Amino acid sequence: MRSTKLLLVLVLSALAAPLGWGQNGAATLVGENAVATDQEPQRAILVTGASSGIGRVTAELLASKGFYVYAGARKEKDLKELSAIKNVEGIRLDVTKPDDIEGAVAKVKAGGRGLYGLINNAGVVELAPLIEIPEEDLQYIMDVNVFGPYRVTKAFAPMIIESKGRISTTGSLSGYVVWGLGGPYCMTKHAVEAYSEALAAEMAQFGVKVSVVEPGNYKSKITTSMKKRLEAKGYSTEGSLYKGMLDRTLSSSLDRAQFKSPDEVADAFLHAMTADNPKLRYLVVPNQGEANLTIRAAMNKVVQLNADHEYSYDRDDLVKMLDEALAASKN
8 A cells, every 4th residue: 555655646746855045945046147137138038838837837937037938838728828927928839849849949039039048848747557558658758758858959059059048957856766657757757867967068068057957746737637648548447467556546636736836846947047056956846755755766776786796886985975976066
């Protein structure tokens, strides 16, 4: 029963450690980029997947701080709602459609503000055993969660390089924690970790700062959207080797209404867009338990990598390496 409850918690954590940027865990705005002023041109930021959840809250926060926000969404209703917000312009953007991306680039260029920031937030979750998931479903989640950021970043890179701006992508604690039935999602979020770290190294020469924000359990519609897709396809657990597990999970509440609003995640993106020295990684979780889960998962990987081979390190060496890494992180 305990393992089932843990599975459900992890399933619902599709979408970050205490931030520690200021007192009471609040993000502290620093540097000349904190807020646009009347004397400075209004800086523009594109947020994909802005119709609800993390994307919507982030778009609203950035707009309230004086940024001009291009808010990506797919549905006309969402675009109209977003465009009604001060400093926000809804922009049609399905990250799987090259025509939409080309149209978004043209629209941002026509706006005349350039583009200072890009937040790759659009994402989906697929819940299925790895030995049973249809290849088309695995391709779909990869298309949105991995190729989506790749496509959008590639398309807007010239504008971001010109402005010496910022790029940030929504990862997840599932970029470290792996859970049964969540393999497809975890695969994409592990890929986002590698993508962001490599991109940071490659963009540094242009003065562009790159980060990845890794949320834990916050309110969003990502799991209800998954359930709607399954129902639309007539999905059934009949014949699955994991029928009991799937039935228990899919019959549970997936609306995430019990979780906190993702304000802390939006604060992380704001910091990534405004700080003189943004972090590469922002783990943003609502409680100590999720921080513990994530950090232990990372530590367990180190232990497994170090186990029983010719070049293993002993405990003292590992502790020394940890101390050195902690010291380096403060520089």
